[in-house]
Amino acid sequence: MLSGCLTNKTKAFNANYMASNLYTLATARGANKDKLLHGTGIFTDDFTNNRLLSAKQLLLLIQNVQHLCTGNDLAFQFGHSLVNTIDIEQPDLVAALKSASNFVGCMRVLSIINAQIFPFMSAHTFKDREHVYIVLQDSIGLRKNQRFMIEACCTALVAISKICVGRRLKFSFLFPFLRPKHIYEYEENLGSRLTFCHPMLSIKIPISELEIPCPGRHLGLNRYALKTVINKRLYKFSLMDKIRSQLRSKPNLSLPEIATLNGLSPASLKRALKDHHISFQQLVDELCCQEALYYLHIQKLKNEQSATYMRFNDVNNFRRAVKRCTGLTPSELRQA
Structure with missing residues (x-):
């Protein structure tokens, strides 16, 4: 189980x-x-x-x-403290990060150990020719702690980029909430590329930035350190992220089918998700919403293209699904 x-x-x-x-x-x-x-x-x-x-x-x-x-800097300071003390908690992780070829390699390392070092949020990435979009998502049932964890997570990512590459990368942060009164803390810790009231909580990074070589890159050391990190890892996924992964692989899986895959009864899975303050349908809608926002709002793709990428065989079903999960029609999303 x-x-x-x-x-x-x-x-x-x-x-x-x-x-x-x-x-x-x-x-x-x-x-x-x-x-x-x-x-x-x-x-x-x-x-x-x-x-x-x-x-x-x-x-x-x-x-x-x-x-x-x-004070409005608590979450930002927490994010910094996690990175400043990570070498004591996870020395092999730090070695794997510093020896990566570039920040793409660093992101791979972080994705492997995410549930162990920062279980509160996880990421899903979308990529076009010029940018990578890191979509942040609740991993554990944050509720009132979500804003705190968003601030801490983003701060930690910026700090880790300095460890890996030697400088702050050109991150653009897209937040779904109103511009905060303590905007100084955001600018001081995250930089000036800040957008508020954006429909998708995400971080945009130019691909050219991700390809900047890490000063301490070393293929052999990276392989050894990463293997050590993986061997010491106790958990690959949180419950919510494991179900997300299964749904991304097979979007049409039902709750009973997901429960069976995880060795649970449907009732037990419902209870487990309720403990995390989310339902199965909310997870399904969340993934649909992420893809709809990326393909329609950011990429401005046509319905047929978006439906194909989102694995809908029928455009009408696609329209209904987008409307249900985002509250907007595909055309409204493109214009938003």
């Missing part, structure tokens, strides 16, 4: 990494230590005893941090 699959209750994360970074960040700002850990099931001894925590516990800690601490 869900072998090798991470859920929000799986205890898989050393307390001395993400939780410790959050705790240090919050207490440095005067947060009450007892209130900070209240309701999380985390204790101060856990930071030195390498106790394993679940993503659910980490999310509860993040909620407490946001409640007890002031």
Whole structure:
């Protein structure tokens, strides 16, 4: 049952990494230590005893941090702290990143270990002749923590690019929410290429940037480090991302069929998804929405082309699906 699959209750994360970074960040700002850990099931001894925590516990800690601490830079500082301490938690990962040929290789490394080092968000990529679009998606059931994790994730990616390539790459960040009042924090940590009220949460990168060689590139070292990372990896996917992967391979799979693939009854799969604050149909609609936004809103493709890429045999069914998952018709999406 869900072998090798991470859920929000799986205890898989050393307390001395993400939780410790959050705790240090919050207490440095005067947060009450007892209130900070209240309701999380985390204790101060856990930071030195390498106790394993679940993503659910980490999310509860993040909620407490946001409640007890002031300042609009918390998530950005958390993102920086994760990268600044990653060499202690995952030295083989750092070696694999630094020895990659270019940032394409770095992204491959990150995708392999994503569920282990940052279980909160994952990515799906689209590519055209000039750009790669990294679509960010909730991996664990973030709910109120989503904005915090978006800010932390984007900050960490920028910081990792500096480690790999030696400078900040020309990322363009496309956010679905309104321009925040604390825009300075976004510009300071992410750069000036910021778009708000965009329908698709994503990061756009010129392909020419991705092909910039890493100063420390070394094929042999990269292969060895990556093999070590994979051998130490406990989980390849989160539950939500495993189902996404299965649906991308075979979009017409039903809930009972997905349940069978994962060794579950349909009722058990429904309950597991409910624990992550999402339903099977919402996952189906999310993937449809991502593809519709990319092919119609960004690429401005015609219905027939888009339907083919989205594996619809009937254009009318394609129109209905796009309208259901985005709230707009294909023509409205192209004009948006």
